[in-house]
Amino acid sequence: MRYAFISLFVSAIILGSSFAFLNAQEQPQTQEQTGQTEQAEGEQEFALMDKSLEIWTFIDDYRVITGKTLHLTVQLIWKLGITVNIEGIDKIDFHPFRVEGVTIGERQIFDNEHDYMVITYTLSLPSDMNEGIYSVPSFSLSYTNEVDKTEGKTASAPVAIKKVPILVEGKVDRDVVTIGDRINYTLTIRHEKRVKLLWETIDKLNFSPFEVLKMDIEKQTEGTIEKILINYTLSLYEMGGKKKTPEIPGPTILYYVESKSKPNETKADNSLIDTKEVKVEPVPIILNSLLKAVDVPLEGLKGPMYYSKKDIFLKGYLLMGFGAVLLLFLGVITLRSVSGKLSTVSPMTVSETPQIALGRLKNVMTSFQFTKEDPINRENIHKIDKALRTYLGTLIGIPNEMALSATTSSLLSYDIQKKLSAEASKIIQTVLKQLDTLIYGRHIRKESVDKMLQGIEEIIKQTGSEILT
Structure with a gap:
């Protein structure tokens, strides 16, 4: 009953105040709507198996270069009533990878039947390792079922990592733009010193439908690795075709690796050069196009609207007064309820001996x-x-x-x-x-x-x- 009175009071105040405001001159309003395209990102769901302990492993990049570290994320998921032996988990041997650091998270609730813990390992490969595919070895953890006092072990899955002589990645400063905005696209190239880039192909990269307004090149050296930053200033002026969501195309970088035995012969004879390529993933861009304003020409010809004093009183002030009476009535009921709760209750007599x-x-x-x-x-x-x-x-x-x-x-x-x-x-x-x-x-x-x-x-x-x- 109390909530019904509150609803009536709020409705009376809103209706009364809004109608009283209508006595003023009404101006035509032009509404401007902005269309926005939303890109849904799929979330990976865990397909839990009916096991006492599960070990999930994730790697941030399946390619590695000398001097770059990898982050191996290990997620332990176990059922309630299971005690996992994590002693020595920070000393696991991932040969041939070196463990640069370990971050052990706290135990958390996964769902009504499981708990979980996240451990992050920072790994790196020794600089003397050759190119090829290496495996992060699996490891096993023991556990104890506190219900029936049984013990068991669960092993993780190995992760394959490829060591490459060159890594290329592209990033943008923003991915939501309007027609004519400028985008800073950074192409980062890390490669070993024996890797030579074919710059004639890099200078001719095409980012259609985006136009290249400016290009800056910055070179750095990080130990035995050379780092090249190519900063592009791109802009989009028109959309060609039916595609509404443009994307910055992934460029292809051509390179070759100098031979360690005969570097002079390789440079002299182009037939000995084994040209290879590395591709960069395209970057989708969301186009924030503004819709046209809604044109209502006849609304502006109506002019100001007036209401009689009788209408203002009956449909404005009367409703506001009715709301004030409801508020007063509700306040009296609330005070009586509070005073009843605060009053002392006489103890009841015991009816039985x-x-x-x-x-x-x-x-x-x-x-x-x-x-x-x-x-x-x-x-x-x-x-x-x-x-x-x-x-x-x-x-x-x-x-x-x-x-x-x-x-x-x-x-x-x-x-x-x-x-x-x-x-x-x-x-x-x-x-x-x-x-x-x-x-x-x-x-x-x-x-x-x-x-x-x-x-x-x-x-x-x-x-x-x-x-x-």
Whole structure:
């Protein structure tokens, strides 16, 4: 009811204020909409298998050059109840790769049934390694199932890495542009000193439909690796064809490797040159084209609109006044509700005596018989729990409703006058926990039931003598 009044009040205020504002002159508005193309990026989902421990390995680049480091990401995913032995995980041998650094993450929740941990290894290849394909070797981790105390091992999959003499990558400073904007495209070339580039092909690279406005070349040396940065300033002035999403085409870089044995002969005789090529992935560009403004010529000829004082009063101020009355009414109801909660509640009198509650508890325990069906046992145990709580409530001096609704840990906190001894309180706390386990557990065992009944009998011995006296 309260939320209905709030909705009516907000509606009245909005309608009243908006209609009063309509008394002013209305100006035609031209709305300008901007069309935007969104590119969805697919997310890789893990296809978990029914294993106690899974090891996933990811590499940031499957090609490596001398002096460049790789990042091997290892993700451990295990089921709940499994303890993974990660001792020595930072000392795994990935020969022929060298481990430059290890970052071990914290244990996190993967889903309702799994936890996971991420470890990142920084790897590198020795400079004396030849070109070819090398493998990051697999490794295994042991684990223990804490439920059935079984042990097992899980191994990772090896990762193939190719060592190459040259690496080329292209990046842009932004990928969302409008017609006429400038894009800075950086082509980074890393190669060994014995690699020679065919610059006549680089100077003639075509980035159609983009036009090259400027090109700068910067050369650096990083140890035995030469690094070349070619900065292109590109721009797009028109779209040709039906393709709405342009892309910067991936250039092809031609090169050859000088022979270590006869470098002079290689330079003198072009027939000995084995020309190779490396391709760069194209870069898609999103074109942010603005739509034309919506033209509404007749709206401007209508001129200002006027309303009579009667319409303004009935459809403007009256609704605002109705909203103010609703607000006042709602405030009165809220104050009465708050004052009712803050007022002291007189304690309820105990309707039963400890003797009556004790007799009912003994009758319930006498009539209890353990069966092979858990639903029947659980229902009878629930009756014992209610009878015991009622009996304890009469001893403490609290109403039956409060004794039945109190939690196991908070029931004895109502014993302010310490009517129960410390030994009796300890036994009561243990028996209440046993009752919770039997009522809400999956299976009910006879040994647990007998132990619970013995505890109740001990409670009766500790407290029954005080009732009789």
